[in-house]
Amino acid sequence: MHKVTIVGAGIAGLTAALRLLERGYHVTLYEQDNFIGGMLRSHKEHDHGDYPREHSYHMLCNWYYNFWSVAEDLGIEDNFTPREAFKFLYDGDLDNMPEMVNPGGIQDFYRNLTGGAAPPAELFLFMYSMVDLLSIPDSEDDKLDRMSFNGWLRGRPYCTDEVAQLHEKIWQTVWAIDSWQASARSYKTFLKYGNRVPVPQLWLFAGSKKDTLIDPFHAKLKQFGDRFELKYRHRLREVHPSEDGTRIERLVFDKVTKSPSVNPDWKVAKKDIVDDVSDENVIISITPGGMASMVTDDLYNADPALGQLRYLEAEPMASVELYLKRKLPGIPTEVVVFMDTPYEMTFLNYSATWGLKNTFLYVTVSDFKSLLSVKPERRDENQNLILDLKNPKTAIDYILREITAKLEITEADIDLFQTSVDTNTGEELFANLTGSWEHRPEVNTKFENLFLAGTYVRNFADVSTVEGACATGLIAAEGVRQAAQREPDKGDAGKPVEVITPDFYPSQMFQTLKIAWAPYAASAKAWTLADKALGINKLWPPKDFKFPKSKFTPNPENLGSLFTDWLPASKWNEKTLGLGPMFWNYTEDGKPRKK
Incomplete structure (x- = not known):
């Protein structure tokens, strides 16, 4: 039987694992945290309430065909809800917000011209x-x-x-x-x-990502029985090539006490856990910074292209899960951009998608660098936040001071137990900075049995997206399959792993x-x-x-016709026909499908 070791249980690693398990491989999946999902994480490893904590909200586009293909195989077609507009909040006036509607196309030209986001x-x-x-x-x-x-x-x-x-x-x-x-x-x-x-311009998860994606994904992988092994809290520390520099021979892990992504005080519980992978294929799907730290003399000398990882940069960001003790009226369901505030903040009304009685706003803080100078938050012995919005001392103090100045929220409205701030320090997102493409690695390396996956790896999507992660996971899985074809004595390598490239209009x-x-x-x-x-x-x-x-x-009464009037399904590439929420939910003439 063909064996594969995958390091990193983000969406890229999970996608690769699924496709290889479907083809009869034995997959061992290592994950540094005590939960899976990576940048799509949604977990309950915290002491602040009953709801999962997440790493940012994610906006999914119609052209994410590889992600939609995986979603269809997981049976989660009903777990997404559409949005067509960004709204812009000036001076806290929730009743009078300009908007940008489906800005990626010209079908809403006039609506955007008069939408108020800027002078016509x-x-x-x-x-x-x-x-x-x-x-x-x-x-x-x-x-x-x-x-x-x-x-x-x-x-x-x-x-x-x-x-x-x-x-x-x-x-x-x-x-x-x-x-x-x-x-x-x-x-x-x-x-x-x-x-x-x-x-529409985007789709959101219709609930927590734990319920709508992560748990169904995990359940699907467990259906493959003994051919799937998941090892939590194993943090990759070293990658060792063979003496001749043609293969990866050993991976060295540390067993950690807590999930490093969300616990800065994690420690090593057990060192030097060695996995001999000399007779296996390996997919490494971790952050670019994490992969760069693996590149030692031996790795660099065998594949100097891996040294280019040092040129890739990542950006810190933060998010605030703001739970209120009451329902705040007038909060829209679209993504809202705070205007004229520091820290480049946006928010999404999670209480609408999660079905909560009281308001829960998920706030992203894109410009977080200056706030790295202070502690993220303070809590008392009962795990309640200690806030000081008049004289801020922590990152969440500074952030909430700006939010309460824009919205009709007082400190007394805030649920101090469940509200929290999450930073991605140490797990920063890959940033598509100027000149980065030439330094980004290919999925295939010069090592016969090593493949890379993740948003930083070259792929057609280019921008750091869920689709890019899925695509690299699929490309890596296909690389493993092709490598397995050279070892027929271990069994059938399986059918090719398909990667769907979207259509686009010509530049002419x-x-x-x-x-x-x-x-x-x-x-x-x-x-x-x-x-x-x-x-x-x-x-x-x-x-x-x-x-x-x-x-x-x-809603189902008008979304389908809006979409199909603009782009009839019959004009699509055959590979993309039928993929994604539009086709799952609507017929070719825009009528809601009967469930």
Whole structure:
């Protein structure tokens, strides 16, 4: 029987494990924490209430076909709920928020033009900038990777400060890095896939990720019986190659006392647990920083490309799980972006998706670096938060001071036992920074039996996403299968592991649109210059301005028709036809499917 060792039980490692188990392999999965999920973690390893703690909320796009394929195999088709808008919160006015609706496509052009996220002329230029970026052929991607998106945008003659700032908010909301750091190539890649299937712009988990994804995934893997082994709290410390440098021979782990991802005070309980993998294939799916620390002299000399991992960077971020003792009225179900506040914060109403009586807001804090200077939080002997919002002393003090200034929340409203802050310090997210593509490794290494997986590994999705993680897990599984074909004495290697690459519109289409819209872009830029000269839009939004409210609500009666009117299912690539919540829930003419 073919044996595989996988290190890291994030979505990439779990996906690889599933596909290989389906093909008859024996899989040993090592995980440093006492739970699985990685960056999609949702766990109860804490002392603060009955609900799982999570690492950020995740937005899933229609074009995540490899993820949807896995979800379908897990039988979790009903565990997702659609959203079509980002909302922008000024001065705590929940009843009057501008919005961006399905910004990846042109089908909502007029709705966005009048949606109030910026003056109409700036919003036109915002949308024109995406057309401009998508008009650049893929042959120019290497050049785009060497410039930041903000740098590229600021060099366009139509760009204004408001256009650049709106893109900045989108970048911070979705990827938690600044647009002046982010690769223009990565942004273009994300747009070109999203533009092909733009309605709705995203899907959310309809409940905790523990209930909707992690537990079903674990249950599926356990169905393979003795061929699946999961070893918790094993932290990889060393990777040793063979003497001739052609294979990985040994992995050395430390058994830890607590989950390192969520417990800074973890310790080593047992050292030097050695796994002889000389006769197995190995997939390592850990953070880029963790993998870089494994690259010793022997590894580097055998595969110098692994040294490039040192050039990859990751960004710290934090999240606050804000539980209230009451229901806060007027909280929307869409992702909300705090405007004019420090720390680049957004929030999602988890109480709506989790079905809770009292309000639970999940707040992401993208610009967290300065707050690393103070302790995350303080608690008393009963595990209740100790807050001081007037004279903040901890990271959560500073964050909640800004939130309570924007929303009608007092310190007395906060559930001090369940509210908490979570940082990813030591487990930072890979960041698609300028120039990173040339340093990112391929899935296949020069070692015959070593494969890498994770968002930092090269893949078609490029941007650090759930889909990118799934795709690299599948590519690694296929690499293992091909390696197993060279050892027929151990049994059948199984059928090929399929990786689905999404469709996208050709750059020539956007080149035509760019030329057609160029006179309007010039007029819009002239309009903005005139506005500034006359002081018309000196302050945005204008005082007492009422933003138009979206007529759309995500429900089965209208979502399907919105989607299929824009992109009939019959025009899709056969490989993607039928994958994802749109096809699970709606017929080709947009009617809800009967369950």
